[in-house]
Amino acid sequence: MSLDTASQPTADRPVTALAELRAQLTLEEKVRLLVGAGLWDTTAIDRIGLRSVLVSDGPAGVRGVDESGRETSASFPAPSALAATWDVDLADEVGAAFASEARRHGVDVVLAPQVNLQRTPVGGRHFECYSEDPVLTGEIAVHVVRAAQDRGVGMCVKHFVANDSETERTSYLSRVDERTLREVYLAPFERLVHEAQAWSVMGAYSGIDDGTTAAPALEHRPLLTGVLKDEWGFDGVVVSDWVATKSVAAALEGGLDLQMPGPDGVWGDGLLDAVRTGLVDEALVDEKVDRVLLMAQRVGALQGHEPAGRLRDEVFAVDVPAVLRRLVARSMVVLRDDEHALPVAADTVSRIALVGPNAVSPFVQGGGSAYVRPDRTSTPADALAAAFGAEVTVHAGAVSRMLPPQLDLAGRCRTPDGATGALVEVLDADGAVIDSRVVTQWHGWLREPAEHAASVRIRTTVALTEPGHHEVGVGTVGRHRIEVGGQVLSTGEKVVGAEVILDSSVNAPAPAVLTIEVTEPTTVLVDALVQAVHPVGYASFARAELVHRTPGTSPDELLAAAVEAAAAADLAVVVVGTNEEIESEGYDRTSLALPGTQDQMVKEILAANPRTIVVVNAGAPVLLPWLDEVPCVVWAWLGGQEWPEALGDVLAGRTEPSGRLPWTLPANETDVPVPHAVPVDGVIDYHEGVHVGYRSWLRLDRTPAAPFGHGLGWTAWEHDSATATLAADGGLTVDVTVCNTGPRAGREVVQVYVEPPAGSPSGDRPVRWLGGFAVVHAEPGERTTVPVRVDAQAFRTWDTARSGWVTPPGTYRIRVGRSSSDLRHTVEVSHPGSSATDADSSSGTTARP
Ligand code: BGC
Numbered sequence: 001m002s003l004d005t006a007s008q009p010t011a012d013r014p015v016t017a018l019a020e021l022r023a024q025l026t027l028e029e030k031v032r033l034l035v036g037a038g039l040w041d042t043t044a045i046d047r048i049g050l051r052s053v054l055v056s057d058g059p060a061g062v063r064g065v066d067e068s069g070r071e072t073s074a075s076f077p078a079p080s081a082l083a084a085t086w087d088v089d090l091a092d093e094v095g096a097a098f099a100s101e102a103r104r105h106g107v108d109v110v111l112a113p114q115v116n117l118q119r120t121p122v123g124g125r126h127f128e129c130y131s132e133d134p135v136l137t138g139e140i141a142v143h144v145v146r147a148a149q150d151r152g153v154g155m156c157v158k159h160f161v162a163n164d165s166e167t168e169r170t171s172y173l174s175r176v177d178e179r180t181l182r183e184v185y186l187a188p189f190e191r192l193v194h195e196a197q198a199w200s201v202m203g204a205y206s207g208i209d210d211g212t213t214a215a216p217a218l219e220h221r222p223l224l225t226g227v228l229k230d231e232w233g234f235d236g237v238v239v240s241d242w243v244a245t246k247s248v249a250a251a252l253e254g255g256l257d258l259q260m261p262g263p264d265g266v267w268g269d270g271l272l273d274a275v276r277t278g279l280v281d282e283a284l285v286d287e288k289v290d291r292v293l294l295m296a297q298r299v300g301a302l303q304g305h306e307p308a309g310r311l312r313d314e315v316f317a318v319d320v321p322a323v324l325r326r327l328v329a330r331s332m333v334v335l336r337d338d339e340h341a342l343p344v345a346a347d348t349v350s351r352i353a354l355v356g357p358n359a360v361s362p363f364v365q366g367g368g369s370a371y372v373r374p375d376r377t378s379t380p381a382d383a384l385a386a387a388f389g390a391e392v393t394v395h396a397g398a399v400s401r402m403l404p405p406q407l408d409l410a411g412r413c414r415t416p417d418g419a420t421g422a423l424v425e426v427l428d429a430d431g432a433v434i435d436s437r438v439v440t441q442w443h444g445w446l447r448e449p450a451e452h453a454a455s456v457r458i459r460t461t462v463a464l465t466e467p468g469h470h471e472v473g474v475g476t477v478g479r480h481r482i483e484v485g486g487q488v489l490s491t492g493e494k495v496v497g498a499e500v501i502l503d504s505s506v507n508a509p510a511p512a513v514l515t516i517e518v519t520e521p522t523t524v525l526v527d528a529l530v531q532a533v534h535p536v537g538y539a540s541f542a543r544a545e546l547v548h549r550t551p552g553t554s555p556d557e558l559l560a561a562a563v564e565a566a567a568a569a570d571l572a573v574v575v576v577g578t579n580e581e582i583e584s585e586g587y588d589r590t591s592l593a594l595p596g597t598q599d600q601m602v603k604e605i606l607a608a609n610p611r612t613i614v615v616v617n618a619g620a621p622v623l624l625p626w627l628d629e630v631p632c633v634v635w636a637w638l639g640g641q642e643w644p645e646a647l648g649d650v651l652a653g654r655t656e657p658s659g660r661l662p663w664t665l666p667a668n669e670t671d672v673p674v675p676h677a678v679p680v681d682g683v684i685d686y687h688e689g690v691h692v693g694y695r696s697w698l699r700l701d702r703t704p705a706a707p708f709g710h711g712l713g714w715t716a717w718e719h720d721s722a723t724a725t726l727a728a729d730g731g732l733t734v735d736v737t738v739c740n741t742g743p744r745a746g747r748e749v750v751q752v753y754v755e756p757p758a759g760s761p762s763g764d765r766p767v768r769w770l771g772g773f774a775v776v777h778a779e780p781g782e783r784t785t786v787p788v789r790v791d792a793q794a795f796r797t798w799d800t801a802r803s804g805w806v807t808p809p810g811t812y813r814i815r816v817g818r819s820s821s822d823l824r825h826t827v828e829v830s831h832p833g834s835s836a837t838d839a840d841s842s843s844g845t846t847a848r849p
Contacts, residue, residue: 095147127619152309368585
């Protein structure tokens with residue numbers, strides 16, 4: 001990366017109306033504009049008609065900015081589900097739904113989409129990403145962002161860049177060579193700047209070592225300023241990830257524009273002084289203020305300045321739940337359906353056994369900042385009963401959650417004074433009680449204890465009535481002392497601060513647990529002293545997971561009941577999956593196996609009733625060791641609030657599950673090319689280079705359980721022919737004729753892959769990569785021709801020595817098919833190529849329509 005293209009101060013550019021506005025501001029005001037006013041808002045300056053710009057997460061809905069926890073939102077399917085539709089029209093609808101939800105919540109900028117790549121299947125935020133492929137990711141994201149911004153709502157594309165896993169997420173350095181960055185990890189961001197004019201980009205927690213500069217992402221001047229702003233012409237705002245800013249001068253000069261949250265933190269405390277003492281140049285501050293003002297103008301936060309959205313009045317016309325229901329139904333991927341079990345004719349089922357831990361408690365959203373409190377919840381049992389008019393019985397069949405559930409304060413607990421619930425006392429540093437309350441509901445957090453609170457003490461007596469094993473305990477973070485039944489189970493002296501918000505310990509603190517064997521009803525006292533945490537920007541909190549596992553039914557008993565029900569039913573629908581303990585921001589997975597006893601459950605239900613459909617309720621890949629034995633398996637994602645009804649639509653034949661995998665499904669753990677992302681001495685080495693996802697599987701000649709792009713739908717397709725025409729710009733149009741040879745109307749995803757000219761150095765260019773795709777709908781027997789566009793960029797490779805794109809000339813093989821491995825036609829195209837000095841690739845800028 002070259003540094004010599006750094007931003008010039010705005011003074012060198014033509015004076016605009018916004019620059020004139022900026023000229024009216026004092027230095028103090030300008031600095032305040034570069035630091036959040038609070039957790040989700042920027043600073044307002046009334047005298048220039050500037051109100052706060054409100055921002056909100058995130059990729060699976062718009063959570064809103066009310067921190068009371070009462071605000072509800074439409075809960076979208078996890079983004080991988082949208083990518084699995086490969087449908088840019090649906091991506092437009094999702095963009096419109098984001099705009100509608102944002103307006104409903106008074107939000108100006110949505111902190112989404114996440115266009116990091118699924119480099120490893122264990123990545124904790126895998127479900128939040130679209131795909132392991134940069135072309136699919138970029139294409140879907142461009143449509144989402146354009147559609148939202150056309151309606152006047154900004155999108156904040158995240159996390160720039162190479163922030164693809166969670167372990168040590170605030171400190172690791174991703175070591176990625178320049179070519180890999182350009183061709184793979186920067187590629188979606190580049191398209192979002194050029195094709196969607198994204199109004200803001202979020203800089204990552206992690207850092208990047210591109211071979212020339214190793215620095216935290218927010219301080220990486222060659223990438224943030226050199227590439228994003230100067231080379232690509234990004235005119236929006238670079239926002240820090242929350243509490244990610246580590247320096248004043250290095251981040252300011254690196255390219256960060258807006259520190260979030262505020263008003264304190266590194267910039268809040270130090271930026272003004274740094275300008276006053278000449279440590280940083282005021283011209284840099286001005287350039288950033290112009291960006292913040294432009295974003296404010298675009299979203300309509302600046303009086304007297306025309307906003308950018310053209311369709312503001314239409315924003316509420318979107319029927320968001322209907323869009324989400326159609327989206328999640330279509331996104332479901334039929335992994336196999338040997339006996340054409342789908343759809344299920346309603347008149348063939350009067351009794352359905354619905355089995356599995358995720359049938360009882362579906363997991364419809366991953367954990368972390370993507371979580372929204374859903375507008376509505378429903379159950380698969382009710383949805384299937386409605387879809388089929390059948391009797392549906394529900395059976396857990398297996399155990400999959402490892403942590404004990406929440407303690408039932410209202411049902412079995414008393415305070416020391418005998419009242420129902422727990423006594424919660426907030427203490428100052430001397431141990432004096434400054435606040436006290438009795439609670440009958442506790443969801444793991446005490447929000448906003450006083451600023452001078454040092455700790456929180458929780459006391460309750462738990463009634464243990466059922467004979468057998470009970471587990472009672474508390475999980476927390478920071479300094480603590482946990483006592484249960486008079487035994488000190490855990491103590492800790494480490495005082496934690498803002499950083500704790502960002503790692504897994506807050507999301508899932510492992511509880512210290514006492515196991516008690518009960519023969520006669522008894523009680524046990526829980527006495528927990530936990531730290532009050534005062535993080536920068538976020539509200540103060542105390543964290544305590546109060547847990548209790550009752551003796552309950554054993555896994556064997558659960559399974560036996562489910563098997564009996566399956567045997568007596570016309571149809572068994574088994575819902576297996578992950579849960580909130582497994583898929584979340586803040587930590588990566590440690591195993592790809594389905595948790596608990598689910599694999600055994602699948603086998604036994606199938607043995608009891610051969611008419612079994614298995615539904616996988618997970619975001620990221622899990623191993624399905626029984627995949628070859630079960631005749632019908634559907635991958636059903638983390639589907640958001642409409643998931644149960646959408647499942648009913650798919651099984652009962654209302655909507656085709658026409659999804660195709662946006663990633664590779666491994667058959668076993670040892671085959672996975674990038675099996676983990678654990679930093680070594682703080683560094684994650686992107687050793688596979690440009691061979692991300694399926695490209696590595698192909699290069700290593702390994703066979704997954706299902707390849708990238710796979711999905712059967714519920715009809716059959718023939719690909720009759722493919723012809724390719726090279727365009728003057730170096731791109732390609734591939735006309736593909738397909739025929740729906742099956743019994744039902746359906747949707748086919750025509751996929752076009754590019755293979756390099758023979759003789760390309762092995763290990764250099766991938767074996768094959770996605771060039772373009774299109775979705776086509778056809779009635780039974782209908783034959784249709786669809787043009788698939790392959791951009792000129794698909795042929796280019798980054799020439800590091802010359803800092804530019806080149807297209808090696810030669811004969812490329814264009815492979816057309818139904819997945820990255822199911823290829824039906826090959827067309828050879830002789831490409832004239834181009835070099836880094838040609839017009840289309842000079843200065844490293846990609847020319848795009
Ligand atoms: C996440 C971001 C998110 C932000 C605000 C961070 O922890 O990495 O994706 O937008 O929090 O919630």
